[in-house]
Amino acid sequence: MSELNLTSAPAHLRHGSNIGQPLTRRDGILKVTGQASYAADNHPPGMLFAVMAVSSIARGRVVSLDVAAAKRHPGVIDVMTPDHKPELAIDPDLKTNPFVFRMEVLQSNDIRYANQAIAVVIAETLEAATEGAAQLAPRYEVQPALVGLDAGESFVPPVVGVGNPTESHRGDVEAGLAAADKQIDATYETPPQYHNAMEPHAIVARWEGDKLFLDTPSQAMVMARARVAELFGLAPEKIHIRSPFLGGGFGSKGFLTGPQILGVMAAKLVGRPVKLVLRREQMYGPVGHRAPTRQRLRLGADGEGRLTALDHHARTVSSTFDDFYEPAADASHTLYAAPAIRTSHDAVRVNTGTPLFMRAPGEATGSIALESAIDEMAWACGMDPLAFRLKNYAEVEPMTGRPFSSKALRACYEQGAARFGWAKRPLQPRQMRDDAGLLVGWGMGTATFPALMFQAEARAAIRRDGSGVMEIGAHDMGQGAWTALAQIAADSVGLDIDRLDFRSGTSDLPDAGIAGGSAHTATAGAAIHSAGAAVIGKLADLATSDERSPLFGAGNAGVIARDGRLIRRDDESRSESYAEILARAGVAEVEARGTGAPNPAAMEQYAMHAHGAVFAEVKVDPELGQVRLTRMIGAFAAGRIVNPRMVQSQLFGGMIWGMSFALHEAAITDRRSGRIMNANLGEYHIPVNADVPPLDVITVEEHDPHVNALGIKGVGEIGITGSAGAVANAVWHATGVRVRDFPIRIEELLT
């Protein structure tokens, strides 16, 4: 890959610091000209094409493959099977740490789920490899597939999500329910959903002796490198991963997946570079998904509309061979001030690829159920849904009693409601129509997502010419890391962004951690901030200890960095440029490293969450049942906003995911075969342009001194929470029909 030529175009105007500026994407020109290179765009010399053959059964084993037929196909070089493959250094089913998930890489003939890889055909052309895979004509020994939320005996998993307790409670829920004037006992179902990033998972793998070069999309390159290292018995330094751009991730590219490892194995087997790209239908299995849930919510409220109890139980599924449990019920921990709250989970095992993290895992599924139930209770109490939420506003985190590090939710409610015109909403459903006679409904939901931090490192340098360098192996999957992190970096070293060389997107750079959990900007940003501060500190040492500098004697804390100069804090007339300082010191550059990490003391003391309020308007054809979202406004408080343009885009995206959750998305599994019957983009519906009305986002100002040094909470996932419930509640308000099985289908509305 040639050096990326990143620029902010059109040229930006500067007003003070870089942070907070709505810069256009620095990778914008590359992306609109087709020059941004994604993994599958690479063609090293001598490259071959690898295509997976996948299982059409969900459980059983492969009895035979017609490898000879595949090999007869002109252009086919080799067929990798469980009997013919490079050996791995460790068993890929070995859980070497909690962030290792099991993968299928031709270690046996056993089939755990439909679409599992059963062979890889390697050929001179894509056409030959594809047809070679079709020639394998697998025969199977089939066992009955385990399908659905009632597939077998349920069990209580040891943890849900990432180490969350399976059950949590505070107060006496049963007593609270018994004492309630009003009760809601409702069960909601959410379907399996698939990330379906527009870019299918892809890898171009090239071995050079014991060195390995990989082009593959990753939301966590250093973790991916460690996984490759352990599987192939390599030192991590021997592996170089390039992932400058991801064509969307949403969690599905957080962990290296089986198909990516198969690409590396294939390259090893044939001794030539290999490209392996998943076909769209093959993404419904080995690359994670959002597990289905069935959630029962029991709510009690007193005569004033105050919650007396909140009981949230979620049934979910995991695969037959690994453990990930969608922590759906945990959504009830933080939002509403019930004196008694209990959340619990159980699960069954089904023949599916292991469900994994998908944009707001747990929060999204839990939120649509919780927000629906809250809406049902508000109606039962005869209260406006916003008034009911305000009545039950949590001043401290209900489950833990901890104060919030910051919480501007009240302002979100106020500003969102005002812009939406919520005050005009009739309490009763089915009261509004438009000119054409369509039913109109207004619904709302509360959004929340934890403000997380992971671990990251960065390296900063100031060069002789006064320009800066910031290095961090960060990941841009569309959220705008190339831009937002560069803005933080530029401020951290007191330079305009055009004077900073921001290097990112490869695994040889300092570890930026995971681009997930809405924590990348905060975590990588904190590392950048600390590296920048450290390098400025070194520069300041050079200047303030040098008698020839106008800054001599100012002391380390006595200077500030701005516009490529160190300036004496107490006398701004005394300053010196970085270039002058380095020239006099005779140093080519100064460098320093920094880290970003959570602050355990603050986490102990405070509940840290972003919040928001989403208001939606839908129209429903009264006879035909077709639904369309016509307005949606979200007001979000998520701490400091680094780049308002990109934050708005991310929140729009999340809101569209919320609408999609309520109205569109579902994988349909055949209950007999366990195969997904709509494993495509034609019938697995994600919203098209015409589904999306003009959206509106308000970012509510919020200063959080506790979450991290920069006060950033993250916006990647919160948009989907609240929004899904708002749309579902709007459908109820339009029609008077409460649908509890998502997505809402036309047949439910044919009253």
Place this chain on the structure above:
Amino acid sequence: MNHSISLTVNGARRDFVLDDPRVTLLDLLRERLHLTGTKKGCDRGQCGACTILVDGKRINSCLALAISHDGADILTIEGLARGDQLHPVQAAFIAHDGFQCGFCTPGQIMSAIGMIREGQAGNDPERVRECMSGNLCRCGAYVGIVDAVLEAQGQMDETNQRRSA
């Protein structure tokens, strides 16, 4: 059996021998001509990431056999900018943040140019939304896409009016 075909790709005539009639225009562009700006999102005509202009019209290149398009005039995302001068649609996509991950973007932009040439949408945002619905965007950049298309179309109209004046 080999087939000789010729295509005009981004203004340049390309003659070559196609050794396999199964090759689609998309795979020809990406894997043989290494014009990788055009993306493969689904390979089944269900996402629009592979949209290119063939003889001036936008189509899904994944569902077009190269051999059947012998003689065609093809425009891809790589053929839009004149040096550093972006096409108005490209510039508008940046200005309106009409993308996030960027993977669907070449298809969106080619589709937008095709749509503007079709002249059916006018400046009605609802018609633009409908006419751009063949291009999925999982990041959800539709709001910016519609704004970008409307702005670029307006600019192109003005330019055309100036030229004809």
Place this chain on the structure above:
Amino acid sequence: MKPFDYVRPATVTEAVAAAAQPGAVYLAAGTNLLDLMKGGISRPDRLVDVTRLDGLDQIETLADGSLRIGALVRNADLAHDAEFARSYPAVAEALLSGASAQLRNAATVGGNLLQRTRCAYFYDTASRCNKQAPGSGCDARDGDNRSHAVLGWSESCIATHPSDFCVPLVALDAIVEIEGRGGRREVALDELHRLPGDAPERESVLEPGDLIVAVRLPPAARGFAAHARYLKVRERTSYAFAVVSAAAALRIENGRIAQARLALGGVAAKPWRARAAEDVLKGVAPTADAFQEAARRALESAKPSGDNAFKIELARRIVVRALTLAAAGTPVRIPALPASPFASTSGAVHV
């Protein structure tokens, strides 16, 4: 996909000869064929490329007032032909409600008629499907079948025909011109597609080598231009197949329906002409009661083939709506959202 011979005949006669061989199929745009080939559902040995055949891409008005549409006319070109859209507005609206702009720019008139079902079990090569392997069984019958047929289905097959275009065409008595080994012949579009019966693998009356060369709308079809609509219920606002659709066309004289045409889409293995419903509308005033009765008649023989009883009620309602919209008059311009229930939304909300 399987390797295939590629031939590009110079004449229709050559094409017919080339395609009459076992394993041969016609290639026009390929928007459906390539999808099927990539999925392994169709594995032809020979593609007969008809895209260069002369004279099949014309739209012409014949002396008797018929309109003849060449089989290679692209869906978009037809829909955007101003004269065509004025004369046959429901057909144009149906075309524009199908697929995406990109697909409509490529897909041809002939190809649209012959597109295959979207039944997921037909597309899933590991499922039992009597279309794919006659006699093997139908996994849709007890599978996920909420979108399947409610009219004209059999125990062998419950698939539906996915075309929007065909629905108003069949309502307007379109005729299909076919060139075959025995020369040219024509069949009514209503006769082109077969109901599954016990041979669902035979989807049309076409014989090996038969090439659709044109679709003709008879002179009477123009008479409905003032009152013709197509309406399509979908699970997305655009770029989705119909759950159920309907084409309604009326000739109204002196406040009464002189003649009615009605067809349904997404309900059967063919575009479903509802003649019994048309009959009850003849000579009556265009009232809600009349339309209700027409809807009742149209679905009289409907029965669920699975979890799809709702489609029968939905079909009744869409019939009433389509007739109501048609009676109200064809809009001057095709709506921004063609065939959508949201087509006429003004934006004003009455709180």
